[in-house]
Amino acid sequence: MSAAEVVIARTGVANIASVVAAFERLGAAVRLVDTPEAIKDAEFVVFPGVGSFGAGMHNLRESGLADALFTRIHEERATLAICLGQQLLFEESDESPGIRGLGLLPGRVTRFPNAVRVPQFGWNAVEPGEGCRFLEPGYAYFANSYRVTQLVHGWSGAFSDHGGPFVAAMERGPVLTCQFHPELSGAWGHRLLERWLKG
Amino acid sequence: MLTIRVIPCLDVRDGRVVKGVQFQGLRDAGSPWELGAAYEAQGADELVILDVSATPQGRENQVDTVQKVRALLSIPLTVGGGVRRADDAGRLLDAGADKVGINTAAVHNPQIITDIAERYGRQCTVVAIDAARVEGGWEVVVLSGKERPGLDAVAWAREAAERGAGEILLTSWDRDGTRSGYDLELIAAVAAAVGVPIIASGGAAHPDHLLEALRAGADAVLAASIFHDGDYTVGEVKRLLAQGGLEVRL
Numbered sequence: 001m002s003a004a005e006v007v008i009a010r011t012g013v014a015n016i017a018s019v020v021a022a023f024e025r026l027g028a029a030v031r032l033v034d035t036p037e038a039i040k041d042a043e044f045v046v047f048p049g050v051g052s053f054g055a056g057m058h059n060l061r062e063s064g065l066a067d068a069l070f071t072r073i074h075e076e077r078a079t080l081a082i083c084l085g086q087q088l089l090f091e092e093s094d095e096s097p098g099i100r101g102l103g104l105l106p107g108r109v110t111r112f113p114n115a116v117r118v119p120q121f122g123w124n125a126v127e128p129g130e131g132c133r134f135l136e137p138g139y140a141y142f143a144n145s146y147r148v149t150q151l152v153h154g155w156s157g158a159f160s161d162h163g164g165p166f167v168a169a170m171e172r173g174p175v176l177t178c179q180f181h182p183e184l185s186g187a188w189g190h191r192l193l194e195r196w197l198k199g
Numbered sequence: 200m201l202t203i204r205v206i207p208c209l210d211v212r213d214g215r216v217v218k219g220v221q222f223q224g225l226r227d228a229g230s231p232w233e234l235g236a237a238y239e240a241q242g243a244d245e246l247v248i249l250d251v252s253a254t255p256q257g258r259e260n261q262v263d264t265v266q267k268v269r270a271l272l273s274i275p276l277t278v279g280g281g282v283r284r285a286d287d288a289g290r291l292l293d294a295g296a297d298k299v300g301i302n303t304a305a306v307h308n309p310q311i312i313t314d315i316a317e318r319y320g321r322q323c324t325v326v327a328i329d330a331a332r333v334e335g336g337w338e339v340v341v342l343s344g345k346e347r348p349g350l351d352a353v354a355w356a357r358e359a360a361e362r363g364a365g366e367i368l369l370t371s372w373d374r375d376g377t378r379s380g381y382d383l384e385l386i387a388a389v390a391a392a393v394g395v396p397i398i399a400s401g402g403a404a405h406p407d408h409l410l411e412a413l414r415a416g417a418d419a420v421l422a423a424s425i426f427h428d429g430d431y432t433v434g435e436v437k438r439l440l441a442q443g444g445l446e447v448r449l
Contacts, residue, residue: 015319017295021269051320114394117418119322119365121396123202123244123448139448141275143322162201184275184297
């Protein structure tokens with residue numbers, strides 16, 4: 001892998017050491033940024049996300065990163081959104097009622113049913129649907145209580161099952177969004193990130 | 200379907216693995232990062248590092264150890280030991296831990312669970328509970344057994360989950376180190392009481408023990424000596440669990 005420059009957005013309290021380490025293992029030059037300008041111009045941008053939907057949106061709007069993220073994905077430039085990063089693209093979430101998400105994608109993020117363990121912690125089978133270029137079948141590591149259940153029109157995606165099917169990841173052009181943590185998904189996750197960097 | 204998880208645990212003091220590791224092919228069996236990488240290669244679903252350093256120097260080594268393990272590992276890493284306040288958790292998360300385990304501090308000051316969960320997220324907040332059998336149930340043991348604050352272990356697990364624990368690491372104080380199998384009744388009681396995942400710990404010496412614990416309601420099993428002694432690789436154990444009918448990542 002050539003030394004692709006990967007810009008990781010500092011979205012607040014998200015612990016990003018694992019994301020940094022994963023891209024460094026791929027030989028990428030990793031830069032942490034927190035300004036919209038740095039995100040506009042970058043070749044590869046990663047939006048990691050842990051924490052709550054409300055706090056995540058608050059941080060994105062305060063820092064001005066919300067518009068930059070919206071624009072990048074709208075223009076289909078190489079962007080990877082992880083976990084909460086994927087959820088924030090939607091309109092709203094059960095986690096923080098009344099808080100507007102980025103609204104780039106239609107739909108609501110909902111909580112897993114009580115019949116299963118919540119949070120979902122661990123490895124779940126990922127089954128890509130038609131048109132996926134990056135996503136392959138395998139096991140990915142999840143740590144989440146909320147998810148979307150409907151694939152967005154115009155996107156390809158992969159599903160997993162935890163108390164019913166949910167969207168494990170989506171892709172459209174060079175944009176990849178993952179409910180799971182590719183950086184913690186072992187060799188499978190490593191290869192996924194490698195394919196994303198190769199375009 | 201979500202798979203069960205098999206999690207090797209390394210006890211580390213001052214940057215070195217303290218329980219002997221016997222299996223072949225390691226240049227340095229005392230190096231947490233070399234061992235961690237070996238376990239990942241065997242198929243470990245996560246790694247837990249329990250840091251038992253007591254000195255300030257040991258605490259500094261802890262961050263260094265976590266950074267080195269993180270650089271090599273692409274599976275989740277939980278670090279426990281010496282977390283007294285939310286800042287301690289932040290230090291470990293910055294170094295590359297994905298989750299932090301809190302035990303004694305959570306019992307003495309339950310607010311720390313909420314503090315860590317609110318600041319860093321529930322997904323990185325693991326409450327470790329050491330439970331000893333008493334008449335009619337189990338009680339919580341802290342300070343490596345030196346103190347029994349009179350808490351019912353099942354009720355404490357429920358409270359910890361309500362306060363923000365994303366996961367419970369449940370160790371049977373009676374079974375730990377005995378190689379006689381997990382305390383299955385304890386696992387079943389806590390699994391029924393909380394909605395968050397449970398990692399069972401204490402007493403594993405044979406793959407059947409892990410199978411029993413997972414059937415009793417554990418979502419994940421932690422084990423140390425069964426792997427350290429080289430009797431079984433993580434992969435061998437996981438294949439046996441799959442043959443036992445469990446959903447396993449192979």
